[in-house]
Amino acid sequence: MAKRVLIYSPAYLPLVGGAELAVKELTDRLPDYNFDLVTAKIKPGLPKEEQIGRVMVYRLGLGWNLDKVWLALTGGRFGCQLHRHNNYHLVWSIMASYSGLAALNFKNRHNEVPLFLTLQEGDDLVVVERKMKLAGRRFRQLFAKADYVQTISHYLAQWARRMGAIAKIEVVPNGVDLRTFDCQQQKLGHPVSKWTPGVQVDIFTASRLVYKNGLDDLIKSLKFLPEDVNLRIAGAGPEETRLKDLVKELALDTRVNFLGSLSSKQVAEELARASVFARPSRSEGLGNSFLEAMAAGVPVVGTLVGGIPDFLAPGESGFAAEPDNPESIADQIKFILDPANQEKVWQVVNHARALVKQQYDWDKIALQIKEIFASLIE
Structure with missing residues (x-):
């Protein structure tokens, strides 16, 4: 029987960023797991629930940017309601900010479910920490309570340690779909287009x-x-x-x-x-x-x-x-x-x-x- 994973993400498709694409690429390649994802709605007109690929998406909020705060406040409780029916084997937080606070709330209620924290932050980390000041100690508790931390770069791994992560930290980067982004040549020996003055x-x-x-x-x-x-x-x-x-x-x-x-x-x-x-x-x-x-x-x-x-x-x-x-x-x-x-x-x-x-x-x-x-x- 397929294992069930609950994902928390600050945004998801059709809203596109590196983190959202990473979730799509990975879940498409993990057929042994079923995925539910709780996220902020952010954009008007998006459905509250829909299936995208192998992920069942649940959107919280009214369709504006403050929905991320609503995710942090209510996402944990919403996930607990889903857990009663789906019995999740793993909770997976994509990024540490608003989605992370929701995942922490879930973890505090269901400590038996392992918490996997993925750091995908691209913004200046000083700005990220400033935004999370209102969360107080709970933001650092997220790092401390994670059972495993994966970061997409060594830069973010250093940040995880600084924020108090205790569990194993592993750098596993985002990737590229080589079927889409590739050249036909095995080796390039000349430029695609040489620069000649007057030629665009x-x-x-x-x-x-x-x-x-x-x-x-x-x-x-x-x-x-x-x-x-x-x-x-x-x-x-x-x-x-x-x-x-x-x-x-x-x-x-x-x-x-x-x-x-x-x-x-x-x-x-x-x-x-x-x-x-x-x-x-x-x-x-x-x-x-x-x-x-x-x-x-x-x-x-x-x-x-x-x-x-x-x-x-x-x-x-x-x-x-x-x-x-x-x-x-x-x-x-x-x-x-x-x-x-x-x-x-x-x-x-x-x-x-x-x-x-x-x-x-x-x-x-x-x-x-x-x-x-x-x-x-x-």
């Missing part, structure tokens, strides 16, 4: 349009690049209006294209035409979009913040710009596009692709999560 070149980025992803700096970097270098931005978020105003202010309307939210297949198509992927993050838990670009054989420009150094070694698997420095971003893009540097660039690209295939394949990562589940339930 596309920089591509995919992310939530939020301050921490540094897209304002990426837009500003175009002022230091030739006019035939353009930027295509995939994603949606609260910074969209401000970023579009910045584009107008800098007179870059003809060089910046906002694509909106794209499916994984559409992102893969954009990567196939891109010469560079860039995201100058101010904070990052890991950064799935970087890994997807690396798998697709696109040179990557990032910043060495948060969990990014786990996979981006400057000059080995990618190119590093300084945070909050548009000119530094432009310098890295110029280096990549310079025909004189093509041999070096494609050595980096090949190394990056090999790294992703070896360490960031969702199929392999799902097996690691399955082993953790088994150790907790047995």
